Amino acid sequence: MDDAQARISYPIPAGWEREKGGLIDAFTSMISKKGTKDSGHPGGGGGSVVAGRAGGIPEHRLKSMAVSAAHSNAEFFCPDGRATLRESRATTVTGRPAHTVALKVSHRDCGTLHLRLTLASVDDDRSAFLIGLATWAERDVAGREMVDAVLADASLL
Template sequence: MAGVVAVLALVLVGGWLLMRDEDSAPLAGRPRVTDEAAGVSYAIPEGWRHRKGEPSDHYTSSLAGKHLGGEGGGMVLAGRYGAVPEHALKREAEQKARTNAEIFCHDGSSTIVESRATKVSGRSAHTVAVKPGCEEATGHLRLTLIAVDRSRSAFLVGIAESAERGEPPVVDLVLESAAVN
């Protein structure tokens, strides 16, 4: 009986710790964009707006707003992507991030500063941060590619005009808030 009580207590404490971490996330409790076409949802930071309208060929939803300090701004775009097996997520995410970095540098120059496997709602995903390579670019780009199921993937790309001082860019916080519908 003592063993059953100990296991039950461990499960309850572990569950509480997991829930507490989610509730303490920077964008916890914020309204969310639910992108049915891509199969994902993500938080809307305070002062940001969900850009409603017809989806484009590449993107199915978007957000835009100012940085926390009020200077500069950013946007988050989401979209659907074809099936990507887990072993190919890194390659596909890095390629898609570099392609999106052409927004900053039309010559395609960029450097991957972070590339890591992650999970979104328990699904395999890969996140890539890219630094544009041209001199005039001061922006920041982060992309997360998520294997939604065997037949499709989804991506979120966050683009910030300039790096925020001392804080993670708001676009990074939005990408971290992503969930699979």
């Protein structure tokens, strides 16, 4: 999936589809896999990845901005949910500085979700982000692994 607006590219896994509309202004593209009750996955096995763009972020602020953005999106996708930090680490996307954050988000109305956000510095004036969401199941990590793989395989355009 090449997202020229965010200047980021990410793979579309088998069985996933590109969403063609209905995105809020903060997001520039989205892929998803619809979950079904008979998918064999607790919670239906669905997942999604959204991309977006932002202004330039100095490398020394990537971590704080990524953590803040992950928590803000956890609140957006699961209002009043409890977000637990599972991972926060520096990384690179196409050789550019980036930071990735993983949260476990729980609430009785939205269940338990895995949220991973990767924030990458495109250049001095622009950054791009990917947010992956999947159903959290202790014994079934396939959805989390797929979302994490999509974000790990991203590249800048």
